[in-house]
Amino acid sequence: MESNIFTQHMDRRQIFKKNNREILRPSYIPDVLPHRQEEINSLASVLVTALKGERPSNILIFGKTGTGKTACVKFIGNEIKKAGGDEGKVTFIYMNCEVVDTSYGVLQNIGNQFVKDFDQRIPFTGLSIMQVYNMLRDKLDEQNHVIIIALDEIDKLVYKSGDDVLYHLSKINDDLKKARVSVIGISNDLLFTEMLDPRVRSRMEGEKMVFPPYNADQLKDILRQRSLLAFDEGVLEEAVIPLCAALAAQEHGDARRALDLLRIAGEIAERDNAEKVQELHVLKAKNKMELDCVSEAIRTLPTQSKLVLMCIVTNVERGTEKLTTGDVYETYKETSRILGMGPLTQRRITDLISELDMMGIIHARVRSFGRGGRTKEIDLGVPLAETKKVLEEDEVFLGLKHYKQKNQTTLM
Numbered sequence: 001m002e003s004n005i006f007t008q009h010m011d012r013r014q015i016f017k018k019n020n021r022e023i024l025r026p027s028y029i030p031d032v033l034p035h036r037q038e039e040i041n042s043l044a045s046v047l048v049t050a051l052k053g054e055r056p057s058n059i060l061i062f063g064k065t066g067t068g069k070t071a072c073v074k075f076i077g078n079e080i081k082k083a084g085g086d087e088g089k090v091t092f093i094y095m096n097c098e099v100v101d102t103s104y105g106v107l108q109n110i111g112n113q114f115v116k117d118f119d120q121r122i123p124f125t126g127l128s129i130m131q132v133y134n135m136l137r138d139k140l141d142e143q144n145h146v147i148i149i150a151l152d153e154i155d156k157l158v159y160k161s162g163d164d165v166l167y168h169l170s171k172i173n174d175d176l177k178k179a180r181v182s183v184i185g186i187s188n189d190l191l192f193t194e195m196l197d198p199r200v201r202s203r204m205e206g207e208k209m210v211f212p213p214y215n216a217d218q219l220k221d222i223l224r225q226r227s228l229l230a231f232d233e234g235v236l237e238e239a240v241i242p243l244c245a246a247l248a249a250q251e252h253g254d255a256r257r258a259l260d261l262l263r264i265a266g267e268i269a270e271r272d273n274a275e276k277v278q279e280l281h282v283l284k285a286k287n288k289m290e291l292d293c294v295s296e297a298i299r300t301l302p303t304q305s306k307l308v309l310m311c312i313v314t315n316v317e318r319g320t321e322k323l324t325t326g327d328v329y330e331t332y333k334e335t336s337r338i339l340g341m342g343p344l345t346q347r348r349i350t351d352l353i354s355e356l357d358m359m360g361i362i363h364a365r366v367r368s369f370g371r372g373g374r375t376k377e378i379d380l381g382v383p384l385a386e387t388k389k390v391l392e393e394d395e396v397f398l399g400l401k402h403y404k405q406k407n408q409t410t411l412m
Contacts, residue, residue, distance in 0.1 A: 014232060024260075026260075030225065033072060035221065051090060055173065062190050064211075064213055065254055091114075093147065096152045101160050102160075133172075146181075151186065154185035155187040158195050167197065169183050231266065236276065237279065244265070260289060265281040266281070291386060299393070307341070309356060309361065311335055315328065316380055324378065325346070325349070325350055325375050328378060
């Protein structure tokens, strides 16, 4: 085989079984979900009604990230398909509302699940919500099915687009002649139902379930189950799984974090051409994940917040000692002028600094000077180089590339 850039990496020590590293991703649904049998049985006891041709109650499932909500709902969806199939006339639909996050999109996606002829599909845009709703209603009635619709991250949908789609789905059974619809809502936010219209809330709140966090021992069981399928035999040092479980247990018992830690530790060990995955690889994985989280948090900041952060970076690079809100605001005004952006007031910039402080991106300590008033002393809470690199990805700041500020080589 002709040598290329990948040749030197092809003969590295194999840590994962071939094509099996995906088993350590949260999207993988195993045949058995450790420590969630009680929750699965509770779901089954409500949804078994569908297999009898009747409409189950709506279900709202709450719990923090990584507590198994999505995995259990997908697992039960697979079991419904096995038990019901075409003969039982039960259709299970899963949708992530962080991806499909508009009322139009949700109704359109549900309706198109039942369309085989592309020309008959509900279009992506161009119709009113009522037109889409009427088309959905007609397509559902053609099936004469019980349809169970699982809406993951349902709170994100409500916060962004309101409760219109839940209103339509909660009343659709009144308009159907043959089909029956039940909704499962999955949310990290226990309080999101307070955003709903009382009529929608009363229809949606059929059954409620709360998934508790996993403890360290439960996380170890989950990791052991997956590791047997994902890794070659004997490549994990004994302390690796307990360490991953302990670190994830500190983060409200997050199984997703535990799985990501183990997978990334394995990938780091593989890149290092190590014989085994060791504790040091787990610690490297932890640092990498934390850095990735910081980068994403900065990347998704509003433009004005990014601009304030860039001004803080500028002053830190310049070596400004005891950086204050006033220092940041002076840099901010000058930078806004360069970029042709209308500057916000100092009060608003102070608010943005407080928001960055709450996120942990910066540290802002209030200092009192008696009659001289109070100000905040500011420093970065995240690595300077990484912060600057992420900010420089934003095209908004291209105008700063070659600009020289007083007492400074360049702003970027």
